[in-house]
Amino acid sequence: ETGVTQSPTHLIKTRGQQVTLRCSSQSGHNTVSWYQQALGQGPQFIFQYYREEENGRGNFPPRFSGLQFPNYSSELNVNALELDDSALYLCASSADINTGELFFGEGSRLTVL
């Protein structure tokens, strides 16, 4: 069984740039969530996708957008990067929208200069 994988693991961008982060969900999982984890903080919910449709969104501006593909992999796009976007971005998949356990990837560490 393949776990959740994310790419890239680390990246550095400058203010105003755009970034795309990618996530492959665990085999058999149809629900993907994205979280932002600032240093020393708990994960903050960005949005969730279920069967290619956005199912919920946290308190993040529209420049944070996402997609889920037919194979249930997903990507997170952030436009017009700001310094405060520097964080660890975690992707988590779950077997179905009605199951509680999240399986996290290792994360993508984004630094915005």
Next chain:
Amino acid sequence: GENVEQHPSTLSVQEGDSAVIKCTYSDSASNYFPWYKQELGKRPQLIIDIRSNVGEKKDQRIAVTLNKTAKHFSLHITETQPEDSAVYFCAASKGGSYIPTFGRGTSLIVHP
């Protein structure tokens, strides 16, 4: 929306002692309460969870208790070991979409 408060932010214990981490939540509709462990540089992993229809759940050295009336839940770790050192996050969510709101985390340090 849901708000989860977690205390303490740091907990230092001697090997073999017990550790208790406490969380409160604000939304009385929340009914699923997972706990995740995140070792340094690693991904968060579920260690135990509890649903609102039970008051306590135990798995070997860890246990979770839930008080729905007071809207708080706690993680108990007995006979702590150095490998228990990590950041622990509590979370609360509602059934249907199970989108958890996380606490800010507790850094547990177990001294040999």
